[in-house]
Amino acid sequence: MAAKFSGRISLRGVTKVFPGHDGHPDVHALGPVDLDIAAGEFVSVVGPSGCGKSTLLDVLSGLAAATAGTATFDEKPLVGQVPDGIGAVFQQDASFFWLNVWDNVAFGLRRRGVSAGEVARRVDQALAFMGLAGFARAYPAQLSGGMRQRVCIARTLVLEPKVLLLDEPFGALDQQTRLLMGDELLRIWRETGATVVLITHALDEAAMLSDRVAVMSARPGRFIDIVTTCWPRTRDSRIVSDERFGAVTARLWEKLREESLRAMGVAGPSENTKS
Amino acid sequence: MGWRLHITKVGAARTAFVVLVFAALELLCRLGVIPLVTMIPPSEMVASLWSILAGGTFNNDIVFTLYNIVAAAVLAVVLGFFLGAGLHALPRLRRPLVPLLSAYYAVPTFVFYPLLIVAFGVGRTALIVMGAMFGIVAMIVNTTLGLDHVPPAVDRTAAILRLDRWRRLVLVRLPAAAPHLVTGIKLAVAYSVIGIVAGEFILATAGMGKRIAFSYDNFDNRTMYGMLLLLLIGVMIINGALSAWERRLHRRFGQQ
Amino acid sequence: MTSRRFDHALLLAGFLAIWQVLHWAAGADVVSSPWATIARAVELLGAPAFWGHVRATLAAFALASVISIAGGIALGLWLGLRHFAGDVADPILGTLYSIPKITLYPIILLMFGLGVSAKVAFGVIHGVFPIAIFTMNAVRNVAPVFRRTALVMRLSPVTTAATVMAPAALPEILAGIRVGVALTLLGTLIGELFAATSGLGFALIRAMDVHAVVDILAITLLLFCFAACVNASLRLVERRARHGG
Numbered sequence: 001m002a003a004k005f006s007g008r009i010s011l012r013g014v015t016k017v018f019p020g021h022d023g024h025p026d027v028h029a030l031g032p033v034d035l036d037i038a039a040g041e042f043v044s045v046v047g048p049s050g051c052g053k054s055t056l057l058d059v060l061s062g063l064a065a066a067t068a069g070t071a072t073f074d075e076k077p078l079v080g081q082v083p084d085g086i087g088a089v090f091q092q093d094a095s096f097f098w099l100n101v102w103d104n105v106a107f108g109l110r111r112r113g114v115s116a117g118e119v120a121r122r123v124d125q126a127l128a129f130m131g132l133a134g135f136a137r138a139y140p141a142q143l144s145g146g147m148r149q150r151v152c153i154a155r156t157l158v159l160e161p162k163v164l165l166l167d168e169p170f171g172a173l174d175q176q177t178r179l180l181m182g183d184e185l186l187r188i189w190r191e192t193g194a195t196v197v198l199i200t201h202a203l204d205e206a207a208m209l210s211d212r213v214a215v216m217s218a219r220p221g222r223f224i225d226i227v228t229t230c231w232p233r234t235r236d237s238r239i240v241s242d243e244r245f246g247a248v249t250a251r252l253w254e255k256l257r258e259e260s261l262r263a264m265g266v267a268g269p270s271e272n273t274k275s
Numbered sequence: 276m277g278w279r280l281h282i283t284k285v286g287a288a289r290t291a292f293v294v295l296v297f298a299a300l301e302l303l304c305r306l307g308v309i310p311l312v313t314m315i316p317p318s319e320m321v322a323s324l325w326s327i328l329a330g331g332t333f334n335n336d337i338v339f340t341l342y343n344i345v346a347a348a349v350l351a352v353v354l355g356f357f358l359g360a361g362l363h364a365l366p367r368l369r370r371p372l373v374p375l376l377s378a379y380y381a382v383p384t385f386v387f388y389p390l391l392i393v394a395f396g397v398g399r400t401a402l403i404v405m406g407a408m409f410g411i412v413a414m415i416v417n418t419t420l421g422l423d424h425v426p427p428a429v430d431r432t433a434a435i436l437r438l439d440r441w442r443r444l445v446l447v448r449l450p451a452a453a454p455h456l457v458t459g460i461k462l463a464v465a466y467s468v469i470g471i472v473a474g475e476f477i478l479a480t481a482g483m484g485k486r487i488a489f490s491y492d493n494f495d496n497r498t499m500y501g502m503l504l505l506l507l508i509g510v511m512i513i514n515g516a517l518s519a520w521e522r523r524l525h526r527r528f529g530q531q
Numbered sequence: 532m533t534s535r536r537f538d539h540a541l542l543l544a545g546f547l548a549i550w551q552v553l554h555w556a557a558g559a560d561v562v563s564s565p566w567a568t569i570a571r572a573v574e575l576l577g578a579p580a581f582w583g584h585v586r587a588t589l590a591a592f593a594l595a596s597v598i599s600i601a602g603g604i605a606l607g608l609w610l611g612l613r614h615f616a617g618d619v620a621d622p623i624l625g626t627l628y629s630i631p632k633i634t635l636y637p638i639i640l641l642m643f644g645l646g647v648s649a650k651v652a653f654g655v656i657h658g659v660f661p662i663a664i665f666t667m668n669a670v671r672n673v674a675p676v677f678r679r680t681a682l683v684m685r686l687s688p689v690t691t692a693a694t695v696m697a698p699a700a701l702p703e704i705l706a707g708i709r710v711g712v713a714l715t716l717l718g719t720l721i722g723e724l725f726a727a728t729s730g731l732g733f734a735l736i737r738a739m740d741v742h743a744v745v746d747i748l749a750i751t752l753l754l755f756c757f758a759a760c761v762n763a764s765l766r767l768v769e770r771r772a773r774h775g776g
Binding site: 313314371379 | 535538539542557560561562615618619620622623625626629630631632633634635636637638640641642709713714716717720721724725732735739742744747751754755758759761762763766
């Protein structure tokens, strides 16, 4: 399941502006942002609603091109086309309802023309890895939300991505399931060695899972703080009982509270920027 | 491309398309590619329509059909609503019935028209019953659908407010189901029109359908197309208004 | 008997009861009794002349269905995939769908004369619009996350259309076909009522002319059963395509 080598990401002055309709101004959704993500790192991005976190993910994945600045993946520029080696899991359920679990996970491999024997080997391995082996013949409609997300994750992992991008993947799940899925994600990260970028609005989730947490301001999203957690690589959800956990979440909330009020329209324009 | 510019371009393209189709028809008719016995040029149809409206010879036919449509639609909507609400309250009755209701519109039920004539005599009653029979099923189906889509939280709120069943239906569930109910009204009206016009084609003392059938039998294409155009435009206006109402409600109420 | 079967039986019994009451109230000249109607229906099923009519109707219905489905899906796919064309066509299709096709019957007769082509034409104008509309909406309403997934997997547009968009849209398309086929049957029968010398619609018109009440009801009953079967089978196909989704 190991990625051959993990992906490095670099953002320099990346900005995204959506042109406005007649009479409406342009929407300055993101940036400028600067960020370097090392190979094999686990980075989370937190921020208030509408701050541009998902836009950031679109730029990172190649789904959207930056309006200004440069974004590179393994030193190659991202120009609005998805490069090889990117895996993405979205908030909405993307499991293909017309295929059973096995065929869902095999989908990407088959489109790449991998031999049938190799497909079978890798799919079985991915299913076992994600705890889905007993559900191979089931259809997504018969599974819970958490299981369906596991199917989407397995489908992504089986392609051995160097960078795993997750956009609020556990948003639709209840708290207990979220915590357990967080453990899952850490296990995946350790065992594949991939670089992980997690977009989330849940501070405790970001604080618990990441090597670093980037705090984004209200729109236009800019990084106002980057918190390093110094957790060991072997961590799991029980890190919440570490005495430093409270300090991390406190620092995140300290920066984020004002931005959230700003996003709700209660506070004035932002002076908090770190570029 | 800006959104508003897009809308304008779409509207322009649509208008251009429609104009082109009519221009093509006009040309084909004038050149004789489409023979006059089959179709008269659109401009002639409009002229005929105008003389029908201005001349007033067929006014009582027009009024006759209009009255029938309104009466049938009202009957279909009111009866259909209560039957639909009743069906919704009796899920045991509803489950076996629903697949049959979908099959209802596959069968031309205006074959019952002669039977209605025997029951009610040749006249507007038979036609109105015919129209109502056609439209009522659409209203029933959409009423049950609309009541289905009342969010349970809204229902429970009404219960917590201790409203009695009648008030709950009329003050809370009916408005909540409004978007689907208006869809039902739209369809009930459309199907009533079909039932009545079909009946008038078959046999009637008066009416636009009768006038069209009569003109067809007498090779009077001019009157026939004029009347057809009037009927079509009338239907499009009514349907358009109801559709606009439907869309507004869906927008205001949001997706459920 | 399971509870569901019992409910079905109860519904049937209730329906027959209401029918019988109507018969008593309105008389045999308006509504024949259920028993007489069913007996006549059974009789018809044994008559070769009746089956001749059935074959004529089925042939026209099948042809009209094929044309409606092929044309409707092709049009719907094209309009669903080409955003601009779809936006332009949406209200036009809606208007055409809402026009009572019965008003076009004189025009169709003038264009196609009496006979099979008029029947088929009538069936097609009834069925093609709902199928096109449902198909167009099915394609346009495919969950955006599916397309994004395909993009991240770097699938070509053709592969995306064939392996993701098409199966995702299929249940809605089948729903459209179900509605369209029912209306195609209606259209074919109407065509036969006014423009044919054979077929069940023609048999109905003949029965109407001589006021054979029992025949009218018996044929309509058989037609209704047929339509219900077709509808139920299409619903089953649609449900399987959803895989419970």
